[in-house]
Amino acid sequence: MADSDINKKTVLIADDDTKNRKLFRVALQSYGYKTIEAEDGKQCVKLAKETLPDLILMDIQMPVMDGITALKTLIADPATSKIPVIAVTSYAMKGDRERFLAKGFVDYIPKPIDIKKFKEVIGKYI
Numbered sequence: 001m002a003d004s005d006i007n008k009k010t011v012l013i014a015d016d017d018t019k020n021r022k023l024f025r026v027a028l029q030s031y032g033y034k035t036i037e038a039e040d041g042k043q044c045v046k047l048a049k050e051t052l053p054d055l056i057l058m059d060i061q062m063p064v065m066d067g068i069t070a071l072k073t074l075i076a077d078p079a080t081s082k083i084p085v086i087a088v089t090s091y092a093m094k095g096d097r098e099r100f101l102a103k104g105f106v107d108y109i110p111k112p113i114d115i116k117k118f119k120e121v122i123g124k125y126i
């Protein structure tokens with residue numbers, strides 16, 4: 001890690017889609033955040049415990065462990081239960097937002113993301 005990275009806030013990006021991860025990585029780094037990446041929910045939980053990121057962006061549909069199960073696992077562990085987790089998913093049905101918030105996500109960003117709104121939402125939690 002470069003010295004200039006020490007004071008940066010870290011966002012953990014959990015998404016099985018390489019293009020999505022790249023899009024989030026490029027955007028988040030341009031805002032001055034450090035990023036780490038997980039390809040599935042299980043890897044996300046492992047990395048969250050190891051690195052205690054300041055924020056997690058969680059895709060819902062992922063192989064090995066989906067985003068809902070990963071969130072439940074994070075909430076069940078006192079070490080990771082306080083990390084804010086935002087659901088980022090292409091579900092776009094009425095009531096999605098309420099459904100995700102009820103599960104314990106702090107917010108919900110629908111895909112495809114509106115980049116201006118994306119920055120705004122991230123900024124609320126980090």
Ligand SMILES: [Mg+2]
Nearest residue numbers: 016059061062
């Ligand atoms: Mg996915």
